[in-house]
Amino acid sequence: MPVNASSYRTAAVFAAGLTLLCWSMGPAAAADAPKAATLTVAIDGTTFQPAMLTVKAGDSVTWVNKDPFPHTVTSAAGGFDSREIAPGKSWKYTAAKKGEFTYVCIFHPTMSATLKVE
Amino acid sequence: MKVPAIVIAGTLLFAVAGASAQGVNDAQIASIVVTANQVDIDAGKLAQSTSANAEVKKFAERMITDHTGVNKSAVELVTKLKVTPEDNPTSQSLKSGGESNLAHLKTLKGAAFDKAYIDHEVTYHQQVLDAVDKTLIPNAKNEELKALLVKVRPAFVAHLEHAKMLQSSMGGSMGKK
Structure with missing residues (x-):
């Protein structure tokens, strides 16, 4: 050619x-x-919003405390614990472990929610 | 002696009903909120120093932290709005009821103290919630003040539920945890 x-x-x-x-x-x-995403859960009015969040392994979740007093994000099964999150502060967690995990605020026994990691 | 809790609750209910009938303005609402929080902070401090029960102490610490936080928000807001809290029959009744409760609690110790403290916390949070629902939120004129009341209401519900959990766990047993 x-x-x-x-x-x-x-x-x-x-x-x-x-x-x-x-x-x-x-x-x-x-x-x-696929890119890892960062999703947000609001801690507001003594509740976690949304109460059920599904993410992919490798994604991050940021909990933002919008209440005027401290909260925690604590899961024995999920193996994560923010310890105290002060009013206005955030806590970021990268979800490595797969499963459906209940988490609570250890200060307020009525507060619980679920993180599902796929 | 179980009389004090009922007397306090009855007095508060009477004062709240009176306030509802007359209507309360934002300055009076601010005073009621700040006083209601302070009463619980003071009871919590007494419980922290008197109780030997780990769960009661944890609850008391939570009352101090949460009610202090709510008060901080409330004071910041009314300062911003240039509203000065105005003393009124309801806030006065809360204050004197709180003082009566403290005086009564100071005569007790051990399990008797814990039971009286927690019993009062259940009654108190129920009455404060009723005041929030029937008087404070309906009468609040300023939208930010109303929004703050709506936002903190669930915290009082959480406190009430927590106090009820403790109350039922203490119902049968007189032992320390």
């Missing part, structure tokens, strides 16, 4: 276009890996 300037040019344009396409889709598309 004869090689000439115009076929080089075509190849170069094609290569550039493909690179641009891959670049614009980002590393996730190139690597085909």
Whole structure:
């Protein structure tokens, strides 16, 4: 096949276009890996909102204390404990262990919720 | 002697009913909220220093922390709104009821103290909730004040439930935990 300037040019344009396409889709598309998400649970009015949250292993959950007094996020089964979260403060947990875990506020026995990790 | 809890509850109910009939303004609501919280803080401090029961002490500590936090929010809000808490028959009744309760508790110790403290906490939180629902929230004019009352209401419910749990666990046994 004869090689000439115009076929080089075509190849170069094609290569550039493909690179641009891959670049614009980002590393996730190139690597085909789902991004870890960060989800939020509000601690408000002495309740956890939402009461049931489902996440993927590797995702993070941030609990934000919107009450004027401290709370905790404590799960024996799930193996996580925020210890005291002061008013206005947050606590972030990366969910590695899969399962459905009940958690409570150890200060307020009526407060419980569920974190499901898939 | 079981009279004090009933007397206190009855006095509060009477005062709240009176307040409802007349209506209370935001300044009076602020005074009622701050006083109601302070009464429970004071009882909690006495329980912390008097009780030998770990669960009662933990409950008392929670009352101090939570009611102090609510008061801080309430005071911050009324300061921002330039509302000065105004003393009124309901807040006065709460204050004198609180003082009577403390005086009575100070004559007790051990399991008798724990039972009287917790029994009063159940009655007290129920009456405060009734006041919040029937008088304070309905009469609050300022929307932020009303929102604060609505926001903290569940905490009082949680306190009431916690106190009831302790009350039933103490019902049969007189022993320490």
